[in-house]
Amino acid sequence: DAEITQSPRHKITETGRQVTLACHQTWNHNNMFWYRQDLGHGLRLIHYSYGVQDTNKGEVSDGYSVSRSNTEDLPLTLESAASSQTSVYFCASSESYGGYEQYFGPGTRLTVT
């Protein structure tokens, strides 16, 4: 069965370190998205991609970067982790046509100390 996976599921890192969160989907979806979820803020879009070599900034992109070298993966990099980036991160994917319903990964809980 097709799926979307994230790794690691839990990560503790120190302020200033570079961190990369992995997202892999086997749906063959062109669209992929990264969100962060914090209490009181719902889901906020960080970056998204509509296909290979395409990346776009979302509403909270500062301090984050993504690259899309193939259809299956959209890794999210925190250039220099800050305590304000402690959050739960969700990756999602969707078709590039039709209803665009998004399929979410299980999430990564990141703690920056």
Next chain:
Amino acid sequence: GQQVMQIPQYQHVQEGEDFTTYCNSSTTLSNIQWYKQRPGGHPVFLIQLVKSGEVKKQKRLTFQFGEAKKNSSLHITATQTTDVGTYFCCLGSTLGRLYFGRGTQLTVWP
């Protein structure tokens, strides 16, 4: 940018009571989607509404899209403990980006 307001933010009900969450926008929406997130889980797609005045049902859940396509609602009849979670509405763009409301967190007391 696109904004969708969702109310209430929290709702506590006794099992068996009904529950409704509302989604409002100042602009006309092309479509609206609803997602459910169980505690500790990830958002899961429930439904998409596209047509003005559309009403769709999934067992005890009823979804409505307003006539002016500026609001939507999710109504749960006779809530059960399995309904616990956060319900998000979101509007979709033409290319697939979604704009999420802040969600309504539902607690059901047995």
